[in-house]
Amino acid sequence: MKKTLTFLAGIIVLAFTSCTNDEVITSTIIEENALLTEQESDAFLTIEEINTIIDQSLYKNGTFSWDEVAANVLWSAAVHGSEMITVGYGSKGESFREGKDSRLEGIQNEIIATVAASEGQTRKELKYLSDDILNVIDLRITTLESIRDLKAMPNVRYLEPNGYSFFTIQSQSGAEVQNRSSSGCDMSGSTLNTNDYRTIAPGALVSWTFDNHNITQAWGESTGAGATIGVIDTGISPNQPLLNADFGDGMSINNRTVEKYGTYIDSVWWWSNNLDGPNDKCGHGTSMTATATAPRNNNNRPVGVAYDANLVSYRGTADVLLNDYHERKGVSNALRALGDRNDVQIISMSVGYLWTIGNVRDAVRYAHNRGKLIFAAGGTSTTITNAYPVIFPASMSEAIAVTGVTDSNNYTRCDTCHSGPQIEFTIMMERDNNRDRTAAVLGFNSGDNDYVGGSSVATATTAGIAALVWAKYPNWSRTQVLNRMRQSSDFYGNKSNTFGYGNIDALQAVQ
Structure with a gap:
């Protein structure tokens, strides 16, 4: 069974098809609701009305931003989303601070005072969470006045209702598809076709x-020893010993390290600090860490790309879709933590969302500023929606976007993969004549093998190749490693607008 990210199923199908009755209906809805985004109003909107506004933007522009909606839309979404608003502050592009900064602290205090006054509360009564590195603060709001006062402040970069997780998408039949929990999750194993692997020493x-x-072939030059990959995903299964106590088993270096952390909080309360631990409860993170770093031993299990590399796993999210406040906060905190580690050179993120999330964007910039090479999945959905653009955060210039292609000779993207001008690299991960046969990976449970597909496995594979290069050339900078990978790819010198530099030759990259 093919395991792919499915979080974009059915989205804005009408934008990519010929005119249909559904399209006429959707256009009518858009016209009827246009005033909701273009004019100020005191109206409190329903979830259905907010979702229509989001659909309108996606249908017309292929993207959505909370920056473009009226104050009452933000207020309504914030109240529906646990009465919380995320505020990015500072000058334009000022995502983080290097240390104590009295100017930024003054702006933050002004924001708190403004909201407290609008809410009729004292500072002590107001619920808020501030970040000591990122210029971000989360505050409880209930009034439209709070949003309007915040929008009027000159040092507010963005306002986002990060607790709003009710967005649904319309399938072509008009049925709603809930765009949330369990996306990309599967913990069952698979029986591998004997043509989808070969056995090497020691088994x-x-x-x-x-x-x-x-x-x-690249393993003759580098196996990743000394490099460290940070993976932000759904964690690692405690039931897979080869990613835990036996991480250094067999021909892998026995003193290489695997570290597991959790920044995800499973709670309905946005102000909760009850961390849910590092263990995978989805299966996706286990597949990604296995793809990049699974050991090479005699257990008759799939080996990872960089089987001697160190691994730091962060469970920042419950699944691949960052639609919940705690998932966004968890990924943001994981990026911050990995950015602060001198031993981590590479970050792999096979998770994302339809549009930009401010606090995650700020954290990506923080990690990038510290020299990290960040790989992100270009997006995976269904065959009828994979024309959707490259998703966030792969759409950022600070991230290296990766997607998957089949093993055909003419660059055919995988059944469910996205492509576009932001893509840098591609990985062959799907049989062209049998789309259910994808990459063979270590399974969730002891003794299991599995298949995994989409841009997710392509991203983890690329992160592993980067580890091979950085291990071979440990004194190189991020730019040097990235340039070598580009130079070792099919389209170097003539970058494709759809597939970037194309497939990477790992052997050439490490020579």
């Missing part, structure tokens, strides 16, 4: 996808 399985990128 490890090599996924067929590796040979298309000369990964096993």
